[in-house]
Amino acid sequence: MKAKLLSAAFGAALSVTAVNASAATLDDVKSKGFIQCGVSQGLPGFSQPDSSGNWSGLDVDVCRAVAAAVFGDAGKVKYTPLSAKERFTALSSGEIDILSRNTTWTATRDTQLGLNFAGVNYYDGQGFMVRKELGVSSALELSGASVCTQTGTTTEINATDYFTVNKMEYELVAFEKNDEVVAAYDSGRCEVLTSDASQLYSLRLKLTDPNVHVVLPEIISKEPLGPVVRQGDDQWFNIVRWSFSAMVNAEELGVTSENVDEMKKSENPGIKRLLGVEGNFGEGLGIPNEWAYNIVKHVGNYGESFDKHVGPETSLGIARGVNALWSKGGVMYAPPIR
């Protein structure tokens, strides 16, 4: 009897967790009236709630853009804060519709986890942060150090690779949440904090005294970060991919949230197609024809979003660098809408 009860309970537990969202995410989203968006547990500039619980950031804007495209209202998003470890399970179990949580696009994730990356909204690379007082000027001097990082991330693997290749000894201390990583580094448990460079700047703001820490010049990996959806739902995948592409295209065409209404009268065929004046690209995606207009109107173009959340004017102060448009020396490039 004991064994029976046990297996029945086991069965019930697993069948609940294994309930999968049906293939048509768009229908699900339309019927519930909002998008469930998986975000970080608080990463300034990328996804961070304010004191009244409103989320904002570069990653949050991707979800808002999709909501604007589907509903014409960027506010129809609910957020699920996820640890790096939980994020993929939350997506594949159907708990969330989009994962927009500074997630690196890698071959394993794309091919073996049942996920698809819908684009790259931030080109990042992994770096190291240390205390100035240690007098370290290069990551190659870090032999023998303890390295704090977050578990379930590519940073763990990159750090392992880097230290192995350079034949340096080290101790990897992997925490589940970024807050604990920061607390441990702040208390002196580790000499080094490693993460994507953008995150290092943002985590530094959480330290007791941000000014006594320095980010080392080495960037040891390519970290293309982007929104993720479940594999096998091409329509939803397309909506997410093109919602983000619309933001980049808008920046390229000079369409901003301020001038979008005037731009509707523009003679430029590219702008006409983008804003739904010409052609019906919304139909192919299964969403209103004004989708891109709504995105730019309510969320803004990529450049606006970047400047508002992580750009030089913010406390993070990150330069556009490789994230500038391809036409301005960066690698940010979106396929055209036509």
Added chain:
Amino acid sequence: MTVDTDGVNAVDQMEKGPQKTAFFNNPKIRSSVIQVLLIGILIYGVWSLISNTAANLSAQSKSFGFGFLDNASGFDVSQSLIEYSRASSFWTVYQVGLLNTLLVAITGIILATLVGFSIGIARLSSNWIVSRAAYWYVEALRNIPLLLWIFIFYFGVLRLLPSKREPLGTSLDGALGYLSIGGWIAPKPVAGDMLWLTGLAVLFGIVASFIVSSWAKKRQMRTGQQFPTLYVILGLIIGLPAALFIVTGLPLSFEYPEIGRFGARGGMPVLPEFIALLTALSIYTSAFIAEIVRAGILAINKGQTEASHALGLRPGPTLNLVIIPQALRVIIPPLTNQFLNLTKNSSLAVAIAYPELVSIFAGTALNQSGREVEIIMITMATYLTLSLLTSTFMNWYNNRMALIER
């Protein structure tokens, strides 16, 4: 006895044969229907579980299988009791995690039992201060969630330690290792050539002690003569190996840690995560064990104490020979629960980066391999096996301790 009308009816009935009961009141039919239904529900549950999982896996174009366990993990862990590198397989990750879980669970169980028994007995002390102190110990510990205790020890208490570059222990030149926020970097024992002889002697001593004590017990039963068992056992387990150790020329040396650029290196590091987790787990569980011990002792009739006092036994032997052996019968079953809890609670380590089973196998390895179903199944099966083994052992011990009716 008068025959009333009912009685007459009953006799009539008996001649007609037993009255037909409705089929749903027939106990035989009823129980088999219930059993068939239950088995049906069970089969349906298992079937829907399997088919649902299979359907979802194929919808995400994932396969099911354990072949991934041979793949290289690619990441490092901070504490490993066996050989491990980034090239090791996921199966090795599993073993590393399991051993780390066992390490903290077994040391935790031993510590919690020792502390718990002492506090439980102290709680019944006639000394007001001692019993009050034990009372507050129990109440403070068991009424605050375990995760908070883990955080308090890890982020609170350990933070008070000096920094890694100026650790405690420099005045002794590292003879006892160095203690800092990076943990206790202890001197690492290095075995010499002849050390196995000492180890063999310890093993021999333990076996011999068992034989001696059972012989002494039998002799006491037969003749009433006592034998100094304790001294002989001490001689066998400690004296003999120690003598051999000295004769073979002290075949044990220590590798001392040295202070480098980033604090002490070399030696045998004891992680601060391990220290915090072990402390939190064992003192938290010890509070529950203390209450179990107190309840067990109070369950023994006061007459037992009075009788043993009347026989001239002092309070010490009264407790050890009369009260505790009887109390153990009450104590062991709930104690088993606490041992199981401690083992399972060790999975909270994931919050403070102690690399145990849930943290590195059901966490990092799951994330890197994407095999959720397989890994969670293995992890569940592992905890189930650990718990069943613990309770089998405790049941065996309980049977040994049970009152033997004569």
